[in-house]
Amino acid sequence: MVNQLCSFGPQLVQIGSLMKLVTFTAGADERVGAVDVDRSVVFDLSDEITVAGTSGLLGVIENWDDLRAELEASVASGAGQDLDSVTLLAPLPHPVRNIFCVGKNYSEHAREFGRSGYDSPTKSEELPATPIIFSKATTAVTGPYTDVDPHHGVTAELDYEGELAVIIGRGGRGISREDAFTHVWGYTVINDVTARDLQREHKQWLLGKSLDTHCPMGPYAVSADEVGDVETLEVETRVNGEVRQAAPVKDLIFDIPELIATISAGITLQAGDVIATGTPAGVGIGFDPPKFLVSGDVVEVSITRLGSLRNRIA
Numbered sequence: 001m002v003n004q005l006c007s008f009g010p011q012l013v014q015i016g017s018l019m020k021l022v023t024f025t026a027g028a029d030e031r032v033g034a035v036d037v038d039r040s041v042v043f044d045l046s047d048e049i050t051v052a053g054t055s056g057l058l059g060v061i062e063n064w065d066d067l068r069a070e071l072e073a074s075v076a077s078g079a080g081q082d083l084d085s086v087t088l089l090a091p092l093p094h095p096v097r098n099i100f101c102v103g104k105n106y107s108e109h110a111r112e113f114g115r116s117g118y119d120s121p122t123k124s125e126e127l128p129a130t131p132i133i134f135s136k137a138t139t140a141v142t143g144p145y146t147d148v149d150p151h152h153g154v155t156a157e158l159d160y161e162g163e164l165a166v167i168i169g170r171g172g173r174g175i176s177r178e179d180a181f182t183h184v185w186g187y188t189v190i191n192d193v194t195a196r197d198l199q200r201e202h203k204q205w206l207l208g209k210s211l212d213t214h215c216p217m218g219p220y221a222v223s224a225d226e227v228g229d230v231e232t233l234e235v236e237t238r239v240n241g242e243v244r245q246a247a248p249v250k251d252l253i254f255d256i257p258e259l260i261a262t263i264s265a266g267i268t269l270q271a272g273d274v275i276a277t278g279t280p281a282g283v284g285i286g287f288d289p290p291k292f293l294v295s296g297d298v299v300e301v302s303i304t305r306l307g308s309l310r311n312r313i314a
């Protein structure tokens, strides 16, 4: 298994020269920028966005068709500043509403979760017949390199879940599978950090999924056309350098069109909504005994062409 995992490890960090949008601070203000990864430079686009009558990365997403060419021209002609001189926040640091999430959406993970007994005492390894949708509170969102609060005294069973997240561009209700990708603006990386004891004891998953800082996001928001075929992406999670999760997005039980069709059947999706698509096998409770996170651990989640989160447990 390890050989197979390592085989695609190095290319995960090769994310080329695509324009990647970020929210960052360099002083007090939150700014929107584009990162050139190869040159380690960030271009501040906030003034262009303000002139266009909007603000923030959400404003960019809402006005993408009008703004894109101008922003690309600004990057092409701009000087940029050293990426190391700024602090990256989550690309959408203040989501309008909760992050939509999907439970048990990779078959091997559904089985390990069933075996763990956290789902039900019967330890059923049955796969879900329909998507399991839950959410994380907006206040859980934190930056791509920010420390994660272990919430000692609230939880003793801290776990990681590396995931591909979809960012909605054009909202809508009753979106069909066929139209679903026309509503996708792009993608980012999420660690769906989970307090397993709270998840188990409170039945509904909101508490166990929503503690402050338990949703690292980023580092970039990458538009769908720059990502290409999303099913070719690979998700990999490492804890202190050890590969724990690795799977291609094509292994999702319910694919992105199915998730969008399911959620939007009766809920209007909005620009800037984020859907975390589920996590592969290899979470802490998948091991016997479980491998929970402890203070000082460093969790990295990488996705092909989207970059890497790297968060230390405080």
Ligand code: MG
Residues within 6 Å of the ligand: 101, 102, 103, 161, 163, 192, 276, 278, 279
């Ligand atoms: Mg998850």
